[in-house]
Amino acid sequence: MPEHLPPVEHFLGETFPFFPNHEIVEHIGSGAIGRVYRAHAAKLDGDLAFKFVPIEHLPSHQRERDIHFEEARKANALENPCVVPYLDVRFWEDPATGREFVVYIRQYVRGSSLAQFIHANRGNVELRFIEQFLSAMLGLLFELDQRKMVHGDIHADNVLVTRSRYNLRGDAQFRVTDFKPTEDGQSGDYLGIALALKGLLECVRYEEQRLRDRYVFEVLRNDFLGRYLVGSHPTADDHAFNPRRLQSKLESVDEMFSAASASRGPEAAVRAVRR
Ligand SMILES: Nc1ncnc2c1ncn2[C@@H]1O[C@H](COP(=O)(O)OP(=O)(O)O)[C@@H](O)[C@H]1O
Numbered sequence: 001m002p003e004h005l006p007p008v009e010h011f012l013g014e015t016f017p018f019f020p021n022h023e024i025v026e027h028i029g030s031g032a033i034g035r036v037y038r039a040h041a042a043k044l045d046g047d048l049a050f051k052f053v054p055i056e057h058l059p060s061h062q063r064e065r066d067i068h069f070e071e072a073r074k075a076n077a078l079e080n081p082c083v084v085p086y087l088d089v090r091f092w093e094d095p096a097t098g099r100e101f102v103v104y105i106r107q108y109v110r111g112s113s114l115a116q117f118i119h120a121n122r123g124n125v126e127l128r129f130i131e132q133f134l135s136a137m138l139g140l141l142f143e144l145d146q147r148k149m150v151h152g153d154i155h156a157d158n159v160l161v162t163r164s165r166y167n168l169r170g171d172a173q174f175r176v177t178d179f180k181p182t183e184d185g186q187s188g189d190y191l192g193i194a195l196a197l198k199g200l201l202e203c204v205r206y207e208e209q210r211l212r213d214r215y216v217f218e219v220l221r222n223d224f225l226g227r228y229l230v231g232s233h234p235t236a237d238d239h240a241f242n243p244r245r246l247q248s249k250l251e252s253v254d255e256m257f258s259a260a261s262a263s264r265g266p267e268a269a270v271r272a273v274r275r
Pocket residue numbers: 028029030031032033034035036049051084106107108109110112113157158160177178
């Protein structure tokens with residue numbers, strides 16, 4: 001939290017008139033302006049995430065009430081399963097201090113942010129995980145593009161990683177939150193995803209990967225990161241900023257690797273894609 005802003009009180013153990021069945025049981029994260037808690041409803045055996053943002057922490061153009069609903073409406077309009085739904089946005093004045101808060105009430109996601117995950121898994125990330133991340137993000141970008149919407153603030157702190165013990169395939173799931181209410185037309189979403197991809201690729205121990213994974217690593221680094229997700233790259237082809245084409249390229253990496261290996265051998269296939 002920036003130095004000049006007064007801290008947010010801790011609300012552990014409290015309940016609130018706007019969601020009376022829920023008690024704050026755990027502090028789960030702090031962003032630039034707010035503090036996020038897990039709120040538990042014993043009666044329902046269920047959890048929600050409450051984000052408390054003091055009104056004075058918001059930029060002045062974001063103090064109008066409707067703006068906060070816009071952020072929630074935007075997330076709730078999307079059908080992509082990555083998107084964390086908002087259940088409500090409430091305005092609450094702390095009777096003890098008179099301080100006013102916007103409270104964003106969202107589905108709770110058990111897990112960690114992608115930023116925390118990257119920090120905790122240096123040297124320990126598999127290509128399969130990165131491919132699943134990219135595929136999930138391309139699905140979200142596709143819907144955003146089709147609807148002419150943007151997230152407005154995608155980065156590794158606003159992506160959550162969750163992995164159920166009961167998922168037969170053991171796959172991770174990626175969830176996206178913290179949509180920004182206003183759009184200035186220029187989407188930084190592709191760049192945000194590129195930076196997260198870069199962070200993940202830096203966690204891979206390249207020398208320990210099998211050749212198929214080295215090949216995929218090179219495709220992700222040279223093509224996706226180097227050409228398709230960032231700026232206007234001189235060698236970018238019609239895959240750039242095109243989630244549908246990028247997804248089909250991602251799905252065809254095994255075929256590409258097999259074909260290249262068959263003609264010149266797997267080592268040469270990896271070398272050929274490295275630039
Ligand atoms: N619905 C949620 N479930 C679980 N954790 C969450 C949820 N929403 C946010 N968090 C955690 O809280 C942190 C801050 O939340 P965020 O909405 O990004 O706040 P800010 O607007 O201050 O950046 C996130 O990085 C994430 O770790």
